[in-house]
Amino acid sequence: MLLIDCPYCGPRDQSEFSNGGEAHVKRPDGSEEISDREWGEYVFIRSNPKGLFYERWVHTHGCRKWFNCIRDTSTDEILEVYKLDDPQPPMKKFENKIKTPSGEPDVGSGNFTVKK
Amino acid sequence: MKKKYSIFSIARNAFSGHKNWPKMWRSPEPREFYDAVIIGGGGHGLGTAYYLAKEHGLKNIALIEKGWLGGGNTGRNTTIIRSNYLWDDSAHLYEHSLKLWENLSQELNYNVMFSQRGVMNLAHNEHDIKEIKRRVSANNLNGIDSEWLSKEEIQKMVPIMNTDNLRYPVLGASFQPRGGVARHDAIAWGFAMRADEMGVDIIQNCEAKQIRTKNGKIEGVETSKGFIRANKIGVVASGHTGVLAETAGVRLPLQSKPLQALVSEPIKPIINTVVMSSAVHAYVSQSDKGELVIGAGTDSYNSFTQRGGFNIIEETIRAMVELYPVFGKMKMLRQWGGIVDICPDASPIISKCDVQGLFFNCGWGTGGFKATPGSANVFAHTIAKNEPHQINAAFNLDRFVSGKLVDEHGAAAVAH
Numbered sequence: 001m002l003l004i005d006c007p008y009c010g011p012r013d014q015s016e017f018s019n020g021g022e023a024h025v026k027r028p029d030g031s032e033e034i035s036d037r038e039w040g041e042y043v044f045i046r047s048n049p050k051g052l053f054y055e056r057w058v059h060t061h062g063c064r065k066w067f068n069c070i071r072d073t074s075t076d077e078i079l080e081v082y083k084l085d086d087p088q089p090p091m092k093k094f095e096n097k098i099k100t101p102s103g104e105p106d107v108g109s110g111n112f113t114v115k116k
Numbered sequence: 117m118k119k120k121y122s123i124f125s126i127a128r129n130a131f132s133g134h135k136n137w138p139k140m141w142r143s144p145e146p147r148e149f150y151d152a153v154i155i156g157g158g159g160h161g162l163g164t165a166y167y168l169a170k171e172h173g174l175k176n177i178a179l180i181e182k183g184w185l186g187g188g189n190t191g192r193n194t195t196i197i198r199s200n201y202l203w204d205d206s207a208h209l210y211e212h213s214l215k216l217w218e219n220l221s222q223e224l225n226y227n228v229m230f231s232q233r234g235v236m237n238l239a240h241n242e243h244d245i246k247e248i249k250r251r252v253s254a255n256n257l258n259g260i261d262s263e264w265l266s267k268e269e270i271q272k273m274v275p276i277m278n279t280d281n282l283r284y285p286v287l288g289a290s291f292q293p294r295g296g297v298a299r300h301d302a303i304a305w306g307f308a309m310r311a312d313e314m315g316v317d318i319i320q321n322c323e324a325k326q327i328r329t330k331n332g333k334i335e336g337v338e339t340s341k342g343f344i345r346a347n348k349i350g351v352v353a354s355g356h357t358g359v360l361a362e363t364a365g366v367r368l369p370l371q372s373k374p375l376q377a378l379v380s381e382p383i384k385p386i387i388n389t390v391v392m393s394s395a396v397h398a399y400v401s402q403s404d405k406g407e408l409v410i411g412a413g414t415d416s417y418n419s420f421t422q423r424g425g426f427n428i429i430e431e432t433i434r435a436m437v438e439l440y441p442v443f444g445k446m447k448m449l450r451q452w453g454g455i456v457d458i459c460p461d462a463s464p465i466i467s468k469c470d471v472q473g474l475f476f477n478c479g480w481g482t483g484g485f486k487a488t489p490g491s492a493n494v495f496a497h498t499i500a501k502n503e504p505h506q507i508n509a510a511f512n513l514d515r516f517v518s519g520k521l522v523d524e525h526g527a528a529a530v531a532h
Contacts (some may be wrong), residue, residue: 036519
């Protein structure tokens with residue numbers, strides 16, 4: 001279970017929070033003009049990277065405020081937490097723990113079928 | 117040589133101390149070029165290679181696997197098989213699979229231990245009753261065996277169940293007698309052995325790093341054992357399918373999350389069917405070894421760690437102990453997670469895509485094991501013919517443009 005550092009309340013147990021999926025998804029402009037494919041992309045498709053990921057959380061059973069974070073989905077490590085009106089922090093300041101797109105990190109994976 | 121298993125081969129090998137059993141499959145080095153490369157050595161991938169060779173006469177096929185065969189979700193699921201899905205498209209797909217399961221041990225001459233002990237889906241409130249009765253009727257219209265059980269009938273079948281003295285009492289259930297469980301390793305090994313006999317190169321410890329394309333056409337796949345050229349590539353990598361698709365510039369509507377399961381210490385036979393409950397979030401069956409096999413839920417967040425949060429286990433155990441107070445003092449032996457790829461409509465994708473020669477069989481989410489032979493069968497057809505089989509036509513990628521979804525959240529084992 002994750003320990004999430006709410007920017008308003010401090011570190012709390014993950015069970016107090018709800019996950020809001022990918023952060024910084026922008027609703028496309030010109031909804032009258034864009035194609036079905038573009039709408040489909042916006043409605044159904046979200047990034048699903050192994051590694052660094054911008055995501056949203058809400059402190060449901062706490063302050064009930066939304067915030068963003070950068071989490072490494074290959075290790076579940078939360079690297080940075082920031083408020084919704086903070087500028088989007090660059091990802092490149094954090095090291096990607098996996099060498100190949102579907103590789104396993106040295107620490108943090110429960111996949112023991114892959115030879116290191 | 118065709119390896120045949122029988123009581124005589126067991127006796128013969130017993131005399132030599134079981135030291136002379138032939139290897140079940142070769143371990144070749146990859147060749148430079150293949151007509152078709154399957155990425156992912158789980159049941160779905162191995163089955164695809166098997167049916168490509170058997171039914172479509174493809175000769176030059178390779179299957180590459182990052183770890184060992186069946187070490188991903190094929191080895192991590194709760195092995196439940198059923199076809200009681202609501203919508204026609206899914207009912208046809210899962211029933212196709214169930215029919216293949218029924219003959220698979222004979223076809224492969226390898227015991228997949230398919231045990232048709234029935235599958236029960238419990239109703240705990242008025243809405244459940246309506247939804248489940250509707251599903252039973254829909255199943256019957258599609259020629260799928262499904263019936264409504266009263267509380268008394270459930271008590272007769274599963275006497276250890278606490279039906280009344282709990283927060284969400286058990287009010288009834290659907291029951292599919294032809295459903296059941298099978299041996300998860302056996303399906304992978306059986307398909308692997310027979311595919312290998314037909315000349316499929318099964319290459320383990322070979323990680324796909326990048327799918328290379330040129331002018332909208334597939335070139336091959338960069339692997340940890342070098343570059344393999346291919347005319348066609350089928351990606352069957354469950355939780356990692358989206359990651360691999362991205363390397364070819366294809367974005368799939370998938371989110372990868374850990375799904376957990378756990379088993380108890382082995383006990384004498386106590387439950388002779390599969391019982392699932394969506395409302396209180398618990399499903400259980402007893403393995404042939406005597407362990408209770410319990411399925412938990414998915415985590416709320418995307419992750420590839422193959423672990424999952426402990427709060428999910430707690431919720432499931434809470435429901436289990438309430439439904440079966442007799443299990444309260446049991447010890448749990450093992451708990452693990454697998455990474456499942458979930459589609460927005462909880463239905464799979466078995467489809468070609470915009471890149472010529474690139475095919476995906478993914479999005480099985482929390483319930484792909486039951487579909488293993490059926491999914492492999494229609495996916496092999498899709499790869500060989502460049503067109504979907506009529507059974508998987510609805511499970512294309514275009515549905516996320518047209519909006520013609522196959523919404524099966526209601527028929528999932530538990531609400532994820």
